[in-house]
Amino acid sequence: MDREFITRGVKRCSGGKFLLWILPWVAMLIFGLYSAGLCLVKGLNQTNMDNRFAFGLWIFLDLTVIALGAGAFFTGFLLYILKMKELRAVINSAVVIGVVCYSGAMCALAVDVGQPLRFWFTFWYPNVHSMLTEVTFCITCYLTVLMIEYLPIVLKNRKLRDVPEFLVFEHELHKLIYVLAGVGTFLSFFHQGSLGGLYGVLRGRPFAFREGLAIWPSTFFLFILSAAAVGPSFVLLTTWLVEKISKKRLVRPEAMQMLGRISGLLLAVYVLLKTIDTLVWINRTSPGNGFPAAQYYAWHPFGTWILFTEIALLGMVPALILLTPKLRARTGWLVSAAAMACCGVALNRFVQTVQTLAVPTLSFDKFMTYTPSWQEVGTFLAVLAYGVLVYSFSFRYFQLFPDERELKLEVAQVEEEPALVGRY
Amino acid sequence: MLPWNYGFHWTAGTMIFMGAFYTVVVIVASTLVNAALRSRRALRTRQAERIRWAEDFHDLPARDRQCRHVLTGEFGYRECPNAFDCRQCETHAKLVASAAPDRISEPEEDIFGMAFPLDRVYHRGHTWVHSEPDGTVTVGLDDLGRRLLGEPDRVDLPQPGGRVSVNGTAWHAHKRNADVRILSPVDGEIVATGGPDAPWYLRIRPDRMDFRNLLGGHEIRPWVMREMERLQLALSAEGAAPTLADGGVPVQDIAAVYPQADWDAVCGEMFLEA
Numbered sequence: 001m002d003r004e005f006i007t008r009g010v011k012r013c014s015g016g017k018f019l020l021w022i023l024p025w026v027a028m029l030i031f032g033l034y035s036a037g038l039c040l041v042k043g044l045n046q047t048n049m050d051n052r053f054a055f056g057l058w059i060f061l062d063l064t065v066i067a068l069g070a071g072a073f074f075t076g077f078l079l080y081i082l083k084m085k086e087l088r089a090v091i092n093s094a095v096v097i098g099v100v101c102y103s104g105a106m107c108a109l110a111v112d113v114g115q116p117l118r119f120w121f122t123f124w125y126p127n128v129h130s131m132l133t134e135v136t137f138c139i140t141c142y143l144t145v146l147m148i149e150y151l152p153i154v155l156k157n158r159k160l161r162d163v164p165e166f167l168v169f170e171h172e173l174h175k176l177i178y179v180l181a182g183v184g185t186f187l188s189f190f191h192q193g194s195l196g197g198l199y200g201v202l203r204g205r206p207f208a209f210r211e212g213l214a215i216w217p218s219t220f221f222l223f224i225l226s227a228a229a230v231g232p233s234f235v236l237l238t239t240w241l242v243e244k245i246s247k248k249r250l251v252r253p254e255a256m257q258m259l260g261r262i263s264g265l266l267l268a269v270y271v272l273l274k275t276i277d278t279l280v281w282i283n284r285t286s287p288g289n290g291f292p293a294a295q296y297y298a299w300h301p302f303g304t305w306i307l308f309t310e311i312a313l314l315g316m317v318p319a320l321i322l323l324t325p326k327l328r329a330r331t332g333w334l335v336s337a338a339a340m341a342c343c344g345v346a347l348n349r350f351v352q353t354v355q356t357l358a359v360p361t362l363s364f365d366k367f368m369t370y371t372p373s374w375q376e377v378g379t380f381l382a383v384l385a386y387g388v389l390v391y392s393f394s395f396r397y398f399q400l401f402p403d404e405r406e407l408k409l410e411v412a413q414v415e416e417e418p419a420l421v422g423r424y
Numbered sequence: 425m426l427p428w429n430y431g432f433h434w435t436a437g438t439m440i441f442m443g444a445f446y447t448v449v450v451i452v453a454s455t456l457v458n459a460a461l462r463s464r465r466a467l468r469t470r471q472a473e474r475i476r477w478a479e480d481f482h483d484l485p486a487r488d489r490q491c492r493h494v495l496t497g498e499f500g501y502r503e504c505p506n507a508f509d510c511r512q513c514e515t516h517a518k519l520v521a522s523a524a525p526d527r528i529s530e531p532e533e534d535i536f537g538m539a540f541p542l543d544r545v546y547h548r549g550h551t552w553v554h555s556e557p558d559g560t561v562t563v564g565l566d567d568l569g570r571r572l573l574g575e576p577d578r579v580d581l582p583q584p585g586g587r588v589s590v591n592g593t594a595w596h597a598h599k600r601n602a603d604v605r606i607l608s609p610v611d612g613e614i615v616a617t618g619g620p621d622a623p624w625y626l627r628i629r630p631d632r633m634d635f636r637n638l639l640g641g642h643e644i645r646p647w648v649m650r651e652m653e654r655l656q657l658a659l660s661a662e663g664a665a666p667t668l669a670d671g672g673v674p675v676q677d678i679a680a681v682y683p684q685a686d687w688d689a690v691c692g693e694m695f696l697e698a
Contacts, residue, residue: 003601008698009689125429128438141448148456161479164472165463171475172466173459183451399483406485409693412661 005159005397009405011248012396022392025385032382035375036111044114046375055353057372058112061380063195063349065101065387066139067223068342071231072098072146073181073188078262080181089255093242093400094235095149100390102143104383111379131194131201138191145184149177153398189224196223199352206289207296208356210281218277219352225273229266230345232259233318233338240335242395249411250401253329260334264322267341271315278311291361299367302355310351314344473592477607481507481591483698488654492548492639493519495646508548509590510637520636535648537673538567545638547609548647549696551594553638554624560615562624563594565606568651572694573599573620574677581617581625588614588628590637595625599679602688604695609638651694658693662686 006012013021039046049056075094079087110116123140126133155161155170193216199208200217210217236259243250282293297304321327321337328334360367372380394400432438466475481489491502492510498519510516532541540546544554550569554562565573580596588594594608612630619625639647655678662685679687692698 003688004603008692009686011686128432128441134441137445141445141452145452148452156479161476164467167479168466168472168475169459169463171479172462173456175462176455176459179451179455183448187448402483405483408661409485409657412657415660 002397005157007158007397007399007405009408010399011408013246018392018396022389025388025392028381028385029389032378032380032385035378036107036382038375039111039379040114040116044112046373048371048373048376052368053354053357053370055357056370057376057380058108060350060353061108061383062105062112063353064346065105065383066192066195067227067230067345067349068234069098069101069105069231070188070192070227071233071235072101072149073142073184074228074231074262075235075259076149076177076181077185080178081185084258086252086255086258089251089401089403090235090239090259092153092398092402093239094231095146095153096391096394096398096400097235097238099143099146099150100387102139102146104387106139106143107386108379108383131197134194135191135198138187138194142184142187142191145180145187148173149180149184152177153394153400156399157397188227192224192227193220196220196352199356202356205356205359205361206286206291207359207361208352209285209289210277211285218273218280222270222274222277225266225270226345226348229263229270230341231263233263233267233322233341235259236263237335237338237342238391239401240331240338242391246395248404249407250404252403252407253331255403256331256334257328260322260328260338263338263341264319264328267315267319268323271311271319274311274315278307296355296359299359302351302358306347306351306355310344310347314340314347318344470587473589476593477591478507480696480698484696488693488696492516492643492647495650496643497646507591508637511590511634516636533644533648535645536652538571538648540567540644540648542641542644545609545635545640546644546647547607547638549591549607549609550651550694551606551609551625553609553635555633556627560627560629561610561612562618563609563626563628564618564624568648568655568674569606569695571674571676571678572655572691573597573604574679576620579620579625581619582614584614584616586614588612588626599691600687602679602691604691605697606695607697610635655690655694658690659685662689 002015012018035046047056071094075087075091078084079091110119113119115121122133122136126136152170152174155166155173161167161170196219197217199205200210200212200219202208208219210219212218212220236256239251239256286293286296296302297307318337318340321333322341327337354370358368358370427434466472486503489503491499491504493499493516494502506513531543532539534540541552544552546552546566550566550572552564552566554564556562576597576599578598580598582588582595588608589611590608592608594606597604597606606625610628610630611632612628614626615629616627617625618627652674659682662682675681679685679690682690
């Protein structure tokens with residue numbers, strides 16, 4: 001039925017199978033929308049957040065998906081600015097991931113902030129002293145840039161490009177895509193940094209407070225670096241997952257390994273700087289504020305294991321794997337390391353968001369735990385389902401992996417080689 | 425962020441932030457406007473077909489973008505930098521100038537039972553061009569292209585009086601699930617149309633009798649050999665078992681013997697369409 005919308009020469013499952021695949025995600029999305037609707041209509045009393053836990057699951061989700069979605073800007077930067085041509089194989093997928101991550105984060109943030117009809121207040125009446133202002137402006141601009149970058153992918157759809165206006169606009173826009181890649185890099189640099197800066201400037205939360213350079217705390221730079229490091233890993237991981245689910249070869253191993261190498265290199269630098277930052281914080285910043293660092297880890301379950309897991313297990317180990325050519329060449333190691341790196345950044349964002357708020361800082365404060373309500377989980381699931389659906393439709397109808405057709409022929413050639421030798 | 429907001433002060437920080445923000449907005453907006461203006465210009469100057477081919481060529485697998493001189497063994501590996509339009513290619517001009525002239529002894533090449541008359545020149549999208557005495561040219565499908573489409577389900581020919589351009593759409597043919605865009609080998613005005621049952625599809629008054637982009641003479645055999653290899657691969661990729669036995673002759677309607685194959689994909693591959 002939808003055959004003529006599917007890229008020529010690539011195979012996609014039947015319409016019925018596709019319907020079966022999207023049905024559970026649609027159900028999850030409906031449940032999530034209901035949850036989000038409750039929060040928007042009835043207010044944040046539907047959540048388990050309060051004045052102490054003003055940041056919860058949603059902010060953790062926002063920070064994590066924005067870090068994982070950094071693959072879009074970083075891959076674009078590497079391809080269009082540094083001319084790493086191998087990454088052409090994954091750039092479309094990276095852009096879709098970016099669109100999904102950023103738009104999903106914006107939706108979750110809209111539910112969290114509430115009053116969606118007054119969304120424009122943040123632009124019209126901004127608090128110029130807040131890093132959130134920079135984050136809001138940058139993310140809005142970057143999402144716009146991502147949508148424009150997504151446009152050529154949509155217009156390249158087989159049926160749409162039959163319309164000459166679409167074909168020509170897609171072509172002309174694609175010729176200028178390096179400008180958007182540059183702008184995207186600039187914007188990402190600042191909003192990733194400002195998201196980190198949000199925590200680093202919390203003087204009242206010495207667990208998160210950091211010193212830094214001029215007006216920027218160290219977390220500003222660490223967030224940029226960690227996002228740039230795991231962005232390619234997430235693109236790699238997603239590509240591998242799509243290959244497994246669709247049972248197709250989509251990308252050459254060289255492109256996957258290049259993503260792994262770049263990720264490993266940046267992750268190694270990040271782990272090094274994070275370690276230095278942690279040591280400075282333990283020995284200088286925190287004691288200087290009257291808090292021995294050990295006391296933050298006396299509150300279970302947030303023991304020192306979490307620090308070890310974040311920096312060593314999910315930081316240094318995947319960095320070493322990704323930097324070792326022999327291990328990187330094996331898909332199992334490569335994908336496991338990428339998954340570990342992604343989990344590492346998620347854990348970092350969890351620590352920054354939840355552990356920061358859980359640990360008491362005043363003498364009358366108590367250690368507090370927080371468990372999200374089902375409405376919060378529902379909204380979280382809605383973002384997840386939305387992402388899977390957008391990606392699934394994009395994979396089905398758009399050319400996310402330009403090498404797919406060529407790889408299909410190469411597989412056929414390998415199978416045919418003995419038969420072809422000497423024939424013609 | 426606006427000067428009339430409550431509490432707004434002109435500070436260096438505010439100016440830097442505002443400057444950066446509005447610069448980004450202006451850059452993004454001007455990029456979009458620029459793309460829109462370029463598109464309008466391209467549409468007005470009828471560049472859509474050229475752009476379609478440029479994109480299709482770019483999306484072809486690397487092995488299908490090979491230079492014609494790779495086929496004849498003059499190069500080991502070379503991707504065509506001119507999207508198969510050799511009229512502008514200096515390398516092609518040099519190689520043609522230094523090559524010995526073709527000695528044609530037979531009136532046509534018989535390759536795997538397919539006839540490729542040598543009185544005409546061939547486009548790599550499986551069309552031929554034959555010069556007529558009245559200054560027009562006739563354009564038709566070569567024998568392999570004809571067998572790929574067999575008896576087409578439908579053919580959409582352009583109206584006489586219309587124009588075609590090199591590597592632009594000449595006509596559309598439909599076969600089973602395939603909607604194939606046949607590429608034009610020449611620039612010119614359509615004088616008359618034929619069809620699958622006529623000896624040619626289009627009669628064209630070319631802008632120039634310049635066929636340097638087309639294959640002829642000694643180039644035909646190695647090209648058809650390569651095309652057979654590509655066909656074999658395209659069929660295998662579509663799950664059709666290899667059945668082209670040594671010395672065999674392709675049947676008149678290849679699609680009919682591969683009912684399970686995705687003919688749209690096979691035709692896209694063979695007629696150079698993305």
